[in-house]
Amino acid sequence: MTAIDTGRGTTHWQVQRWDAEQTEWVQRRSGLLTPQAADFHGLGVEPYGTSEILGNLVTNAGWTRLMNLLTNQGSTQPLDATHVRVGVGNGSTAEAYTDTDLAAASGSANRWFQPVGGAGVLGTRTLTFTATFGPSDANFAWNEFGIDATSGTATAGNTVGALLFNRKAGIAQGTKANTQTWSATAVLTFS
Template identity: 85%
Template sequence: MTATDTGRATTLWQVQRWNADQTAWVQRHTGLIEPQAADFAQAGVHPYETSEILGNLVTNAGWTRLMNLLTNQGAPQPLDATHVRIGVGNGSTAEAYTDADLAAASGSTNRWFQPVGGAGSLGTRTLAFSATFGTSDGNFAWQEFGLDVTSGTAAAGNTVGALLFNRKAGIAQGTKASGQTWAATATLTFS
């Protein structure tokens, strides 16, 4: 088997962080209650920290969804901004193909799914989604990521949607505190 005989999907996860003072400054200067990552950039406020984590595991349900979309099997929801959310949690259980949810315990003090903004960006063999977690969203230790696909219009919440597409555990991103704004971007690359 050669490298051209294999197919893989991986995700580059990026987290940008703005502290409470930066968030309050952007709120005052823009009049926005919950500024998004683009609002910080437009105001010239750079994140105090940015980190990147490479890797993920596409779940069995995720691969099935991709194959169904490729072969027009039924009418499953596409991976688009209307139906995709980025989920974060404080669970530490290693990822497995059979994962149907994040490992974090139930409740918004342990897990949060945030709808992605915009249409997602599509490039050659890549698909990127970004979500901004506002001052009261996802305030716990970030130990895992995942993308879920909802059956209806995506809304913020603490339960997984129709399927968990992928998951990455052991990310150790620190603890997001109330008043802070963090933005997560998932860039999927297929090769």
């Protein structure tokens, strides 16, 4: 039997949720208007709910970016904390290799891309990014995730950046309220 070498990338997504009371307490205690997930953890405030989703589809553009980075092709922007965002949307269309954006309709009522907090954490065959969505961000049903890369410094917004790296649909995380803080962590694993 001949061995077949394969390579794949998958993502372990984790969503942590803090309610209005927890958010207000951390805001008062930290003095921060929009505390990050690390601030909640640093103050010992555990999320009221955590869910995990396994899987994603690395888009054609995502694989091309990886190959360009591996072979030093052109002036390819690295996937670093300065240029990466986590996006969530209420779209329900299944993911495809040809995806270039989330499936959600345009506008802040349907989709939101949030810059990742701090540096991406690099491990053995893994890369981790976390974005925190404060009370005024992404208040809709979370049905899809994606990671995008911007050509300039990442800022929050409702349009995809220069590249949609990966996407996961059908996640059914519920609806985020405008009094809550949710974080989305993506651990990308390559094998």
